Amino acid sequence: MNEPVEKLTENQPRRLPRWVVGLAFFILLAFLVLIAWGLRRAQQGPIVIGQKVPYFTLHTFEGEQIKTADLLGKVVVLNFWASWCKPCEQEAADLQRAYEFYAPSGQVVFLGVDWVDTEPEALGYLDQFNITYPNGPDLRTKISQIFRTTGVPETYFIDPEGNLAYVKKGPFLSINEIMAVIDPLIP
Amino acid sequence: MKKNRWIWITLLLSLAAVVMSVRPAEAQTPFPPVSDDEVNAVAKEMYCPVCENIPLDVCPTQACAQWRELIRLKLSEGWSEGQIKEYFANQYGDRVLEEPPRRGLHWLVYILPPTFFIIGLVIVWRVFRTSRKGAALPGAPVETISPAEESDVLRRIEEDLQRRERDS
Numbered sequence: 001m002n003e004p005v006e007k008l009t010e011n012q013p014r015r016l017p018r019w020v021v022g023l024a025f026f027i028l029l030a031f032l033v034l035i036a037w038g039l040r041r042a043q044q045g046p047i048v049i050g051q052k053v054p055y056f057t058l059h060t061f062e063g064e065q066i067k068t069a070d071l072l073g074k075v076v077v078l079n080f081w082a083s084w085c086k087p088c089e090q091e092a093a094d095l096q097r098a099y100e101f102y103a104p105s106g107q108v109v110f111l112g113v114d115w116v117d118t119e120p121e122a123l124g125y126l127d128q129f130n131i132t133y134p135n136g137p138d139l140r141t142k143i144s145q146i147f148r149t150t151g152v153p154e155t156y157f158i159d160p161e162g163n164l165a166y167v168k169k170g171p172f173l174s175i176n177e178i179m180a181v182i183d184p185l186i187p
Numbered sequence: 188m189k190k191n192r193w194i195w196i197t198l199l200l201s202l203a204a205v206v207m208s209v210r211p212a213e214a215q216t217p218f219p220p221v222s223d224d225e226v227n228a229v230a231k232e233m234y235c236p237v238c239e240n241i242p243l244d245v246c247p248t249q250a251c252a253q254w255r256e257l258i259r260l261k262l263s264e265g266w267s268e269g270q271i272k273e274y275f276a277n278q279y280g281d282r283v284l285e286e287p288p289r290r291g292l293h294w295l296v297y298i299l300p301p302t303f304f305i306i307g308l309v310i311v312w313r314v315f316r317t318s319r320k321g322a323a324l325p326g327a328p329v330e331t332i333s334p335a336e337e338s339d340v341l342r343r344i345e346e347d348l349q350r351r352e353r354d355s
Contacts, residue, residue, distance in 0.1 A: 084253060140280040
């Protein structure tokens with residue numbers, strides 16, 4: 001009958017340990033920094049004309065490593081292509097002829113970047129069009145991400161100072177079109 | 188004698204026919220055949236960057252067809268599914284994989300959701316527990332009192348009620 005009842009006492013809310021609160025804030029802050037970094041990276045636009053092109057390394061199909069940092073002082077013609085790309089076939093012969101034209105001077109370097117392609121077909125393509133300038137796969141699509149390419153073919157011309165000088169989206173229609181871009185860049 | 192000669196000629200021709208019928212078949216299948224189902228079992232867990240958001244097994248482009256043929260080639264060479272996926276990730280980046288690989292920052296994908304889920308559960312549990320105590324005696328923790336104290340409380344409540352009735 002006379003059961004104990006409950007009595008009011010002072011309200012003392014329990015608090016989390018300080019290290020738990022600190023850790024929670026740290027995790028939240030780190031997460032926000034990560035999101036901010038990702039958004040900044042995603043919103044970065046392509047390299048614009050006149051802007052310095054970040055250095056990268058092309059691993060050729062022959063196993064050679066070509067570092068663009070070593071190519072300062074030369075005009076670099078960087079062509080993105082793929083064996084499954086029909087418009088790329090249109091310009092393949094002209095690019096090779098342009099390469100052969102400038103090769104003796106040693107002032108122009110042609111590099112082919114094989115984008116999202118399979119190696120057997122890529123090698124077949126190079127063989128079919130007798131392409132002899134250095135070509136290699138875009139490993140992990142790192143090079144195309146630098147330029148934020150939107151497809152193939154795309155060709156980027158880098159001046160001797162390492163700045164982006166010209167961008168061609170789509171195939172070249174003639175060797176003259178290629179030479180018209182290269183000639184003014186040669187020091 | 189003539190009969191024996193004809194038997195030998197017939198045997199030799201038969202042997203030649205058998206050899207000729209077998210050799211081209213050997214030349215056409217240097218690797219054990221790999222079925223489309225085996226190729227698609229690997230391809231369906233991958234994506235081609237050319238045609239985004241379309242699994243590789245149903246992607247209709249030539250680039251994807253080439254990728255599937257490469258998977259077939261690797262399978263015929265005895266590569267495992269894991270090795271093939273690793274090869275494609277190294278060649279074309281991690282984004283070709285349906286499931287992010289368990290390395291580097293990708294670990295966050297696997298760690299953060301369950302961590303936040305557990306933190307959420309703890310918060311809900313604490314709020315629920317506090318609200319239950321609050322429902323018993325709002326806004327305060329409680330402790331038991333003796334029967335003597337209880338009768339005193341009841342007496343004071345009675346007096347208070349009577350006073351209120353008189354005042355009204």
